[in-house]
Amino acid sequence: MSKVRVLFICMGNICRSPTAHGVFQQKVTERGLNDQIEVDSAGTHAYHIGEAPDKRSQATAVAHGYDLSDQRARQVTVYDFNEFDYVIGMDNTNHYNLSKLATEDELSKVHSMMSFAKDRSETEVPDPYYGADGFENVFEMIEVASDGLLEHIIETQLKS
Numbered sequence: 414m415s416k417v418r419v420l421f422i423c424m425g426n427i428c429r430s431p432t433a434h435g436v437f438q439q440k441v442t443e444r445g446l447n448d449q450i451e452v453d454s455a456g457t458h459a460y461h462i463g464e465a466p467d468k469r470s471q472a473t474a475v476a477h478g479y480d481l482s483d484q485r486a487r488q489v490t491v492y493d494f495n496e497f498d499y500v501i502g503m504d505n506t507n508h509y510n511l512s513k514l515a516t517e518d519e520l521s522k523v524h525s526m527m528s529f530a531k532d533r534s535e536t537e538v539p540d541p542y543y544g545a546d547g548f549e550n551v552f553e554m555i556e557v558a559s560d561g562l563l564e565h566i567i568e569t570q571l572k573s
Contacts, residue, residue, distance in 0.1 A: 416448075416450060416451045417449060417450045417451070417498050417499070417566055417570045417571070418450075418451045418453075418496060418497040418498050419450065419451070419453070419497065419499045419501065419562070419566070420454065420455060420489070420493055420496075420497040420500045421433035421434050421437070421452075421453075421454040421455075421501050421503070421526070422455055422456065422457060422489055422500060422501060422502045422503065422507050422511060423454075423456055423503040423504075423507055423538075424457055424458050424460075424506070424507065424540065425456045425458055425461045425542075426454055426486035426488070427456070427464055427465075427470065427486050427542075428466070428467050428469075428540065428541055428542050428551070429503040429538050429540065429541070429551060429555065430454035430455065430503060431454050431466035431470060431481050431484045431486070432466070432470050432473070432479075432481065432551065432552060432555050433454065433501070433503070433526060433538075433555045433559065434452055434454035434484060435466075435474055435479045435480065435481040436552075436555050437452050437559045437562065437563065438452040439478075440559055440560065440563050441563065446567075446571070449571055450566060453497070455486075455489040455490075455493065456486055456487070456488055456489065457489055457507055457510045457511070458488065459488045461486040462486055462487055463485055463486060463487075464486045465481075465484065465485060465486075466481045469548045470541075470548060472548075473549055473551075474552065489511070489514065491514055494514070494515050494516070494519040494522060497522065499524055499562075499566075500515070500519075500522045500523050500524070501523075501526050502523065502525055502526065503538040504525075504538060504539065505525070505536070505537055508523060508524075508525050525537070526538050526554075526555070526558045526562075529558045529561035529562040529565055530554065530557045530558040531557065531561050532557070533554065533557055533558070535554060538551055538554050538555060539551065
């Protein structure tokens with residue numbers, strides 16, 4: 414059985430997508446699914462290639478029991494659509510940019526993060542970079558959406 418591969422995308426790959434990467438990876442590990450699901454993250458822009466996640470994202474994650482420190486930012490490429498089954502944008506702009514990068518056949522792989530969030534009305538994960546108080550809200554949104562995404566993958570991809 415091949416792995417289900419999930420790629421989280423935000424603009425610079427230092428706030429939202431590494432948070433989603435770390436949260437989702439830990440949830441996959443806790444469920445014993447590392448041999449079935451692979452996780453990564455990237456950004457639509459090349460602003461922060463090679464950098465660790467934003468210190469505020471890391472601090473928020475640590476406060477909730479997650480570690481993002483081993484991640485490094487990279488930019489999404491057209492080749493990622495060949496490698497990943499789910500390419501998940503954090504907001505409408507990322508979703509739009511991913512849709513433009515994907516071929517017609519790859520569009521079904523592009524999803525919005527909040528489309529997996531049960532009981533949340535938000536449609537986008539806002540960029541917390543320029544606001545000091547947004548990191549906790551973003552973390553909570555990502556955690557809820559990650560639970561929904563994992564359940565979706567288990568129900569649609571891993572049940573046989």
